[in-house]
Amino acid sequence: MRDYFKKQNRNPTDVEIECLAQTWSEHCKHKIFNAEIYYNEDGKEEKIDSLFKNFIFKVTEEIKRTNTRRNECLISVFSDNAGIAKFDNKFNYAIKVETHNAPSALDPYGGALTGILGVNRDIMGVGLGAKPIANTDVFCFANPFYAKNLPAKILHPKRIFEGVVKGIEDGGNKSGIPTVNGAIVFDDRFLGKPLVFCGTLGIMPSVIKNKFTHIKEISPGDYAVMVGGRVGKDGIHGATFSSEEFHEGSPATAVQIGDPITQKKMLDFLTDARAHLLYRAITDNGAGGLSSSIGELAEISDGCEIELAQVPLKYAGLQPWEILVSESQERMSVVLSGENLQKFLDVAKKYDVEATVVGKFTNTGKFVAFYEGEVVADMDIKFLHKGVPKMKLKAEWNGNLDNEGYKEREIKVKDLSEILKKILSRLNIASKEGIIRKYDHEVQGGSIIKPIMGKNRDGLSDGAVIKPILDSKEGVVIGCGICPKFSDIDTYWMAANAVDEAIRNIICCGGKFEDISLVDNFCWPSPLHDKFKAAQLVRACKGLYDACLAYETPLISGKDSMSIDYTGKDLSGNVVKISGVPTLLITAMSKIDDVRKSMTAEFKNAGDLIYVVGLTNDELGAGEFYAEHGLSGKNVPKIDFKISQKIYRTVSKAIAQNLTESCHDCSDGGLAVALAECAFSGDVGIEINLANVPKEGNLSNEKILFSESAGRFVISLKEENKTKFENLMKGINFANIGFVRKDRKFIVKGNEGKEEKEIINVDIDELRDAWKTPLNG
Structure with missing residues (x-):
């Protein structure tokens, strides 16, 4: 910045400084993901030019090239x-x-x-x-x-x-x-x-x-029009505030004030205007406000001029730089040709939405802002968007899990019925029904598989199915995967498991494996001065890349928040530093050809056969069973991508061929929790035998029940579909482990020494109560 303005032979204006501050913020420019990183693992150093280019964007390009x-x-x-x-x-x-x-x-x-x-x-x-x-x-x-x-x-x-x-x-x-x-x-x-x-x-x-609707076009002379809400002081410095750790001086004014009614009117107006192609390009006024929206659109035409005095304000007294970077909500920036300007303004008036010409696009290569005719900012577009210096980071991975906290333990539980109830009542597993019911999931009329399903509408779904076009039978399946707890052992497997869980949730609802696309959202404690946290980030990107490439699931969008930290003081005045857990959220979406074939998790009918598909391993590490006992362990769930892909394709076919009555994945709490959720969601009992569960090695009852191995499903089906289902499943690990009972008993048989006996016998109402009480009262 100093060198640029030195060449201009002048000092920057306050408007230019504020504009650059938000444009170059971590929130907007993703400097960490574009940094040059020197990564050291086992004494070998690897130079990574950009995590985004080398892992996230690259895997999508490779999939596009080969598929x-x-x-x-x-x-x-x-x-x-x-x-x-x-x-x-x-x-x-x-x-x-x-x-x-x-x-x-x-x-x-x-x-x-x-x-x-x-x-x-x-x-x-x-x-x-x-x-x-x-x-x-x-x-x-x-x-x-x-x-x-x-x-x-x-x-x-x-x-x-x-x-x-x-x-x-x-x-x-x-x-x-x-x-x-x-x-x-x-x-x-x-x-x-x-x-x-x-x-x-x-x-x-x-x-x-x-005209293809995914393409924005802008020509010199086109008008820049701001539509929607007015500009105020709310949200100023939102982008820069979001780029730093939370601290005692964090400003309340950085939080915007939202108005959903105003935004709904704006949406209706823009939908009408789009139908008549009254505008040529559009973007939102988010982080950085007009500075960001018009500044980014100006890259297409290679220049813009903004008159800040024309911007509608909530109240008088705002400085020019405040008008430019304010993040006041419910605003969009729209690009219009002169011939459509009046038509556009007339439609805006019809919907009672404010629309104001605030500037024009040029091809001068300059971002220029005026206030009452006076130039308050004049910078090269290339410098504004490409001038930020490249960050350099060092990362050093030490995956040493030899200390006492990571030691694997053989835990024998006297009363497995009681421990199952305790696991079901853990906050990360317990029912979220009380929260979900606050949300409207029926509006627009397209919801097929809803967040709450089951016989009594109190069981939770693996994902959702939406019918976007109401007179079509085709739908979209949405699911997610998130498991930050595995970061305590290895962020590579944390990331891979997040991908795997999101994909399983899509499959459970009937989504097509071959149509899955993913969105990645990283939230990380700052790696700027911490080599290990930086290495954890590299490991996570490698895990994400490997999982996506193996499953051929492209990443199509994403975001990162790279400072989930707090620094402040306790009541005694001592400095307190709290860093969040390295987290990757994967959101998955796919097609379903016929929403009538959507699948839910609850067991449906007495007499139906219960199957487990996928292999159970000794993988309690960082899971809910160990957490209940105050342990971590080190056996994090690891994934054989080749085997799991075959399972997902096969289960997807079974659902599409109407061979299954229910499908639910095994995740938090393992097989025991998955079975319990299927049972009380269907208001039925079950009887299963752990001896029949596909597993690696001689595992204890506790490990079979609570291991959180990936790549597994609990599936129920009618007796009449048994042969077809089993023929389809040949070549993968699966087994019939029991059946759905007429009564409400949850019965599990297992080995005690050399004897086979009932190790769990409990009414499903007890399990449901344990699951529903903690967060719902």
């Missing part, structure tokens, strides 16, 4: 506000997931509300705009029953929990967008900064009047 089907279905990846994939011959669908961690730590309601409204606008601003049809929400919080003293500035986890849920509720419900899928993770290391992931799925016609 014709994938290449034809991917319309736009990593080049716009959201990823776009082909839905059918007439429509494309778009997906984006954002984080709003820092704002939610400061103002849980406002942070979450603007998080969901902001990602809605990402969908509205992709290509020529898509219609939001579904929201997702994933949260990582500290224990809501946290009883210790809190450091300065930190809100109690329960207050954050309730505020965030209310924000998502108001954002989705009042906008008329169903919230259909999500997850909640609890870990006290998220006390310093909670994680709030907000996602949106959208649908858009692929062509309007012979």
Whole structure:
């Protein structure tokens, strides 16, 4: 920056400094993922030019090059506000997931509300705009029953929990967008900064009047028009605030104020304007406000001029730089040709949406801002967007798990019925029904598989199925995977397991394996001055790359938040540093050809056969069973991608051929929890024998029940489909382990010494109560 303005023979203006600060912030420029990293593992150093280019973007390009089907279905990846994939011959669908961690730590309601409204606008601003049809929400919080003293500035986890849920509720419900899928993770290391992931799925016609809707076009002379809400001081420095650790001086004004009703009116207006091709390009006013939206659009035409005095304000008194970088909500920047300007303004008036010309696009190579005719910013577009210096980082991996905390233990439990109830009542497994029911998941009428399913509508779904076009039988399946607990052992397997879990959840609902696309969201404690955290990030990217390449599941969009840390003081004035757990959220989406073939998790009928597909290994490491006993272990679930891919393709075929009655994956809490969830969701009993479970080696009952090995499903089917199902499954590990009972007993048989006996015999109502009570009361 100094060198640039030295060549200009002048000092930068305050407008230019603020514009560069937000444009070059970590939040906007992803400097860590584009850094030059020197990675050391076992004494061998590897130079990585960019994590994004070498792992995330690269794996998608490799899949596109070798898989014709994938290449034809991917319309736009990593080049716009959201990823776009082909839905059918007439429509494309778009997906984006954002984080709003820092704002939610400061103002849980406002942070979450603007998080969901902001990602809605990402969908509205992709290509020529898509219609939001579904929201997702994933949260990582500290224990809501946290009883210790809190450091300065930190809100109690329960207050954050309730505020965030209310924000998502108001954002989705009042906008008329169903919230259909999500997850909640609890870990006290998220006390310093909670994680709030907000996602949106959208649908858009692929062509309007012979014009591809995923392409933005801008020519010199086109008008820059701001539509929607007015500009205020709320949200100023939001991008830079989100790029740093949370601390005692974090400003409340960095949190924007959302208004879903205003945004809904704007969406309706823009949908009408798009149908008549009244505009040529569009993007949202998110991080950095007009500085970002018009500044990024100006890359297409190679220049712009903005008159800040023309921008509508909520109140007088804003400085020019505040007008430029304010992140006040419900605003979009639209590009119009002169011939359509008046038509556009007339349609805006019809919908009572404010639309104002704030500038023009040029081809001068310059970003120029005026205030009342006076130049307040004049910079090269190339410098603004490409001038940020490349960061250099050092990373050193030491995967030493020899200390006592990682020691594997052989735990024998006297009463397995009681330990199962305890595991079911752990916060990361317990029912989230009380939260989910606050969200509208029926609005728009396209929800097929909803967040809550089962005989009594109190069981949770693996994923969601949405019908974007109501008169079509085709649908979209959405699922997610998140398992930060495995980062305590190895972030490579944390990332791989997140991918694997997301894919399993798609398969469980009937999604097509060959059509799965993924979105990656990294949230990481700052690796800037910590070689190990930097190495954990490299390991995670390697795990993500390997899993995606093996499964041929491309990454089409993503985001990162690289400072999930807090620094402050306790009540005694001592410095407190809290770093969150390295976390990767994977959101998956796929097609289902016929939503009538959608699958749910609950057991359906007495007499149905129960199967386990996939191999159970000695993999309790960082899982819920060990956590219940205060242990970590080191046997993290590892994945044979080749075997798992075969399982996923085969199970997908079984569901498509109507051979199954239910399908549920094994994840948190292992096989025992999966079986319990299927049983009480269907309001039926079961009887199974652990001796029949496919497993590696001679495992104890505890390990068979609670190991969290990946790549496994619990499936039920009618006796009449037994032969067809088993013939289809040949070549993979599977077994019939029992059946669905007429009564409500949950019975598990296992070996005690040389004898086979009942090791669990409990009524499903006891299991359901244990599962539902902790968070629902």
